Amino acid sequence: MHHETNCFLKKYALPEWEAAIDNNSKLLTFRKGQTIFREEEPVTGFYFLHEGKVKIHKKWGADKELIIKLAKEGDVLGHRGIGADQHYPVSATALEDASVCFISTEFLKTTLRVNPELTYQLMLYYAKDLQEAEKGMRNMVHMDVKSRIADTLLKIAEVFGCDKEGTIKGTLTRQDIASYAGTTYETIFKVMNEFTADHIIELSGKTIIIKNKQKLSSLIKQG
Numbered sequence: 633m634h635h636e637t638n639c640f641l642k643k644y645a646l647p648e649w650e651a652a653i654d655n656n657s658k659l660l661t662f663r664k665g666q667t668i669f670r671e672e673e674p675v676t677g678f679y680f681l682h683e684g685k686v687k688i689h690k691k692w693g694a695d696k697e698l699i700i701k702l703a704k705e706g707d708v709l710g711h712r713g714i715g716a717d718q719h720y721p722v723s724a725t726a727l728e729d730a731s732v733c734f735i736s737t738e739f740l741k742t743t744l745r746v747n748p749e750l751t752y753q754l755m756l757y758y759a760k761d762l763q764e765a766e767k768g769m770r771n772m773v774h775m776d777v778k779s780r781i782a783d784t785l786l787k788i789a790e791v792f793g794c795d796k797e798g799t800i801k802g803t804l805t806r807q808d809i810a811s812y813a814g815t816t817y818e819t820i821f822k823v824m825n826e827f828t829a830d831h832i833i834e835l836s837g838k839t840i841i842i843k844n845k846q847k848l849s850s851l852i853k854q855g
Contacts, residue, residue, distance in 0.1 A: 649746060689724075785809075798845065799841045
């Protein structure tokens with residue numbers, strides 16, 4: 633099934649350009665845990681996420697990683713590799729089964745030249761992405777670890793969505809949560825147990841239920 637309503641490319645390109653997109657794009661599917669592209673690999677093109685959630689991550693020291701962002705339906709992947717250095721500066725891994733529309737860098741360049749609205753929307757997307765990345769770096773420096781973990785849980789809830797009971801509709805491993813909050817597995821374990829004791833969250837295996845969103849938000853303190 634081609635989830636074109638979630639495709640950034642199809643959403644903003646001219647209707648008469650649709651046939652060109654169909655002829656020059658590939659619909660790829662990835663299983664949970666599969667790598668879509670890897671940091672330092674040569675850039676082959678761009679990925680427009682139709683379905684599923686994806687983590688964007690970077691190596692951090694010898695054996696750690698930092699999750700920079702969680703991507704969802706409608707997001708663009710690989711756009712950080714469009715500059716002069718034609719290597720992906722980050723990796724992308726499927727957190728659940730995902731489908732993406734892939735186009736080559738050359739075709740994207742041609743598409744941007746003939747689709748002003750798409751070019752404009754992609755520029756806005758870049759700007760928002762950059763602001764989020766800068767905010768993430770600032771939080772890493774100025775927020776204490778408890779604030780960062782609270783902020784991370786709210787961001788995960790926003791990406792995956794919650795049901796009316798506050799249950800987050802997707803799961804991340806504790807290690808992924810640690811990598812997203814820029815902390816260790818042990819700290820995540822300790823702080824999440826504290827949040828549970830304070831009735832802010834409830835844990836059921838890997839599932840997280842946010843019991844008191846207001847209280848969780850109030851824990852986020854800027855330095």
